Amino acid sequence: MLIRDAVVGDGPALARVHFDAWHVGYAGLMPQGLLDATTxxxxxxxxxxxxxGERTLRENILVAEVNGTPLGFAHTGPGRDADADGAGELWALNVAPSQWGSGLASTLVRTAHDxxxxxxxxxATLWVLTGNARAxxxxxxHGWSPDGVAREETIRGFTIPELRYTLDLRLT
Structure with a gap:
């Protein structure tokens, strides 16, 4: 497995990972209409x-590659919440369902911490779907814990309940 920075040519492969992870991982957890609209x-x-496009200062997109094929990604950057107060954020982490349980996601999240x-x-902070017990x-x-903050995110007209998690990066 190789963890590297994303390049423009990774778009189709990352789209496939993202699409598959959402459609498998969120089945029954997100409104089906939202999943159907996510093509x-x-x-x-x-x-x-x-x-x-241009990335913001300190924004990174990591790709986890196995045998030359991108099978996961982590997107990090500055915290986007009004109360971020200098925290970083794990904006997204998705892994191909075929890799779940393989250790790829663990390697990817540890690299994102680094x-x-x-x-x-x-x-750092991250947002996770409230009902996503697996995530x-x-x-x-990996050391993250809920900080008690919840929100309802609206995506394409669908309301999604999320919880915020935090991590003290000095301890990982």
């Missing part, structure tokens, strides 16, 4: 725009 075409366009630390952050257990195994 490969939309994901591909979104990733192409993200990878070809990247955030190297970016000058000593703590919540994963993050908790």
């Amino acid at each position: 490969m075409e939309r994901r591909t366009v979104s990733w192409q725009l993200t990878l070809s 990247v955030l630390r190297r970016g000058g952050f000593d703590r 919540r257990r994963f993050y908790e195994r």
